[in-house]
Amino acid sequence: MELLYGPIRDYAWGSRSAIAELQGRPVPSDGPEAELWLGAHPGAPAAVERDGTRVSLTDLLLAEPDHWLGERVVDRFGTRLPFLLKVLAADAPLSLQAHPDADQARAGHAADAARADGQRNYVDPYHKPELLVALATMEALCGFRDPGVSAEVLAAFGVPALEPVLAALRAGPAGLREAVRLLLTWPATERDALVAAVASAPAAGPDAELARELAAAYPGDPGVLVALLLNRVRLSPGEAIWMPAGNLHAYLRGTGVEIMAASDNVLRGGLTPKRVDVEELLRVLRFEVLHDPVVPPLEVAPGVATWPVPVEDFALHRVTVGAKLPEVTLAVPGPRVVLCCAGEVSADDGTGAVTLGCGQAAVGTAAAVGPLRVAGAGEAYVASCGLR
Numbered sequence: 229m230e231l232l233y234g235p236i237r238d239y240a241w242g243s244r245s246a247i248a249e250l251q252g253r254p255v256p257s258d259g260p261e262a263e264l265w266l267g268a269h270p271g272a273p274a275a276v277e278r279d280g281t282r283v284s285l286t287d288l289l290l291a292e293p294d295h296w297l298g299e300r301v302v303d304r305f306g307t308r309l310p311f312l313l314k315v316l317a318a319d320a321p322l323s324l325q326a327h328p329d330a331d332q333a334r335a336g337h338a339a340d341a342a343r344a345d346g347q348r349n350y351v352d353p354y355h356k357p358e359l360l361v362a363l364a365t366m367e368a369l370c371g372f373r374d375p376g377v378s379a380e381v382l383a384a385f386g387v388p389a390l391e392p393v394l395a396a397l398r399a400g401p402a403g404l405r406e407a408v409r410l411l412l413t414w415p416a417t418e419r420d421a422l423v424a425a426v427a428s429a430p431a432a433g434p435d436a437e438l439a440r441e442l443a444a445a446y447p448g449d450p451g452v453l454v455a456l457l458l459n460r461v462r463l464s465p466g467e468a469i470w471m472p473a474g475n476l477h478a479y480l481r482g483t484g485v486e487i488m489a490a491s492d493n494v495l496r497g498g499l500t501p502k503r504v505d506v507e508e509l510l511r512v513l514r515f516e517v518l519h520d521p522v523v524p525p526l527e528v529a530p531g532v533a534t535w536p537v538p539v540e541d542f543a544l545h546r547v548t549v550g551a552k553l554p555e556v557t558l559a560v561p562g563p564r565v566v567l568c569c570a571g572e573v574s575a576d577d578g579t580g581a582v583t584l585g586c587g588q589a590a591v592g593t594a595a596a597v598g599p600l601r602v603a604g605a606g607e608a609y610v611a612s613c614g615l616r
Contacts, residue, residue, distance in 0.1 A: 229575050229582045229592040232565060233282055234266040234274040246317035246364075246483040250569065251587030260319070266565050266589050266611075267312035269490050276591065285309070285591065296563055298594030301613055304540065311542035313565050313589075313611040314486040316360065321442060322479045323500035324369070324451045327356035328512050329473035333493055336508075349508050354491035357539050358471040359523075361546070361609070362463035363569060366482025369458040370469045371518025375404055378457045385429040385436070389422055393453075404515040407457065411450045412497060412506045420448040427452075434460065438480075442499060451498015459521050466546070468523040468535045474514030485569065485609050489541035531556040543614040547602045549573060555603040560612040562594035571606020584608070 236247060242262025245255045265272045268285040275282035289296045293307040301310065328336060328350070336350035360368070372378075379397035382390050393410050396403035414422060427443035429436070435456055442452040458476060461469055463484070471477050478499060495509045496502055525533035525546065531553045533546045547556050550571075566575040568584035575582050575590050578598030582590040592600070602608055 229566070229577050229579060229590040229596075230276050231582060232266060232274050232276060232285070232589040232591040234264050234589060235272045236261045237263040237265065237272060239263065241318055241320040241322055243317035243319045243483070247315055247587070250315065250483075252585070262317060264315040265312065266314065266567060267490060268309040269312050269492065271492055274589075274591070295595045296593045298562060300561075300615055301563070301594065304615060308490060309563060310490055310540075310613055311611055312488055312490045313567060313609070314488075315363075315483070315567070316479065316486045317483045318479045318481050320481070321445065321499055323494075323502065324454060324476060324478045324497040325494050326474055326476045326497070326509060326513055327358070327471070327491070327495065328493055330355040332473070332512055333491065336493075346503070349493070349495060349505055351492050354489060354493065355473055356489050356491035356493050357473060357537070357541070358486060358488040359468055359535055359537055359542075359544060360471070360479070360484045360486045361468040361525075361535065361544065362465050362482060362484045364465060364483045366463040366484050367480040368461045368463065368469055368482075369455055369478045369480065370461050370471065370521040371459050371475055371477065372404055372457055372516065373459045374517055375400055375407065375457070378407075381435045381456055382453070384431045384433075385426045385439075386431070387422070387425045387429065389418075389425070390453075397457075401515065401517055404457070405510065405513075408454060408513070408515070409506075409510055411453050412504070412509070414450045419450055423448050423450070423452050446499050449498050451500075454498055459518060461521055463522065466525050466533070468525070469521050470523050470535070470537055472538075474512055475518070476513055485544070485567065487542050487544045487611050489539065529556070532558060537614070540614045540616075543612050545610045545612075547573075547608045547610060548606075549602055550605045554605075555601060558600045558602065558610060560600060560610060561615065562592050562596045563613070564592045564600060565611040566590045566592075566600070566602070567609045567611075569607050569609060571604065573602050573604035573606045573608045575608070576601045576603075
């Protein structure tokens with residue numbers, strides 16, 4: 229295996245401490261650090277060293293696809309790494325968003341070819357299911373909650389203009405689409421007043437606090453009210469949320485390890501200055517109640533946990549080693565990316581061991597001769613393809 233150097237994305241909502249602390253750099257960082265990317269996505273590919281020069285992992289895959297990816301991955305996904313591993317660190321809410329399924333992504337990308345720049349929703353023809361595992365306490369919005377509960381929450385604000393939305397929600401899950409449509413198509417000239425009325429209402433409790441927080445950051449954005457239709461989740465370290473296609477979600481704050489299919493297709497529904505295509509979002513969203521969005525870790529062997537997901541693009545395992553269990557062997561196929569998130573570990577796939585400190589990563593090819601061995605005293609996350 230060899231060291232992998234990932235770029236950091238400086239989105240405005242990012243933390244100035246979390247990723248820097250993970251990597252042992254001075255805090256605060258010079259600017260917001262939102263995401264550490266560890267993959268071969270063309271938007272921000274990671275790199276490995278060759279003769280003292282860092283070379284893009286994307287270029288290496290294209291030059292030697294069978295060596296890096298293996299025949300099975302190339303046959304299934306083409307000459308690209310099908311997953312992207314990230315560290316996500318949010319100090320402010322991200323946009324309300326959802327992602328298309330594979331068929332929607334292919335069709336949408338083909339249709340977008342005829343559209344002007346700035347009017348395209350699909351930057352690539354791939355789906356983007358995601359799994360997020362909390363490294364520290366993390367708060368997120370994930371999936372629609374019981375619409376009857378949402379109706380009670382909105383009614384507590386005492387805003388008469390919301391009556392049509394309340395009526396749709398009181399119809400049960402069948403009314404979710406209409407409730408979301410009403411909010412996202414609210415007349416532009418009336419949005420400021422509606423959001424301000426909700427934010428200034430004398431309501432109490434966590435939903436009222438969330439509405440005021442979001443309205444302060446995004447005044448006049450109807451996404452503030454759509455957010456109140458979702459499950460609010462507080463993840464403890466090791467707990468995860470799974471976000472399949474059509475799942476409306478947003479991260480509020482916290483730090484986690486995120487793995488996803490390697491795509492950048494995002495359909496936004498609010499809490500953002502970026503483009504919102506309401507018609508396309510409504511077409512992609514799944515208006516289903518998600519009763520329990522939290523996924524606990526599943527221990528599959530001593531020192532090894534995973535979060536099973538129903539896709540072939542990726543799998544994620546957490547490996548914990550120490551005095552009582554100094555080494556773990558993991559039989560997952562290459563290519564693999566290993567990220568150390570605590571302590572110090574060594575990773576060896578039969579091609580040579582790499583020692584990783586906290587916040588460092590390594591990559592191994594499909595041509596590795598053996599299983600992955602992780603040793604030392606620490607915690608590492610292993611990303612691999614999910615093909616069985």
